[in-house]
Amino acid sequence: MGDQLRRLIAEAQACRLCEAQLPLGPRPVFTARAAATVVLVGQAPGSRVHASGIPWDDASGRTLRAWLDLPSETFYHHPGLAILPSGFCYPGRTARGDAPPRPECAQTWHRRFFAAMPHVQLIVAIGRYAQVLYLEAPGKTLSDNVARYAEYLPQGRFPLPHPSPRNRRWVRDRPWFEADVLPALRRAVHGALAACKP
Known part of the structure; x- marks a missing residue:
């Protein structure tokens, strides 16, 4: 890992920018690697991930790893895979579930991390928040984005729904997702990871 990225990781891990708005306090959870060719951009850590400090350490993560066809060892340790949520810290809850990621986070950190990871070929935009950040001309709905x-x-982008258990019905009602989208996702991710040169 280069000195630039090492310093950036330490700076982001010490971030207190949104401390007053975070119900459990700041605990940035992300993974950045200098050789990364694939970046997973999701929403924000949930309470379980906040507690463990391990990205996607929950039911959503198990589904995501199945969608990607990546075992845990590869998901967490491949030098070509980075994980940058739209918000690095758990944002709390609303009546409808987890609160949106804090907007300050992506604005403050994402551009700097991508500059320090110059080999990225593919951004997997997981959920609506990530798609607004990283898709050019996103559709009106998440389903539109994923279908397209x-x-x-x-453009080096791949839109996905969030793999939350709450979205099982979304997947069930759209058989084209498992039939067409997931095979293409796996080809794209595995191909980009194979191009990684640590």
Whole structure:
């Protein structure tokens, strides 16, 4: 890992920018690697991930790893895989579930991390918040974005729904997702990871 990225990771881990708005206090959870060719951009850590400090350490993570066809060892240790949530810290809850990621986070950190990871070929935009950040001309709905995944691939983007258990019905009602989108996702991610040169 280069000195630039090492310093940036330490700075982000010490971030207190949103401390007053975080119900459990700041605990940035992310993974950055200098050789990364794939970056997973999701929403924000949930309470379980906040407690463990391990990205995607929950039911959503198990589903995501199945979608990507990546065992835990590869998911957590491959030098080509980075994880940058839209918000690095748990934002709390609303009546409808987890609160949105704090907007200050991506604004403050994402550009700097991508500059320190110059080999990124593919951004997997997981959920609506990530898609607003990283898709050019996103559709009106998340379903529109995911259905149009092939249009975004030449830009190095791949839109996904959030793998939360709450979205099982979304997947069930759209058989094209498992039939068409997941095979294309696996090809894109595995191909980009294979291009990693640690």
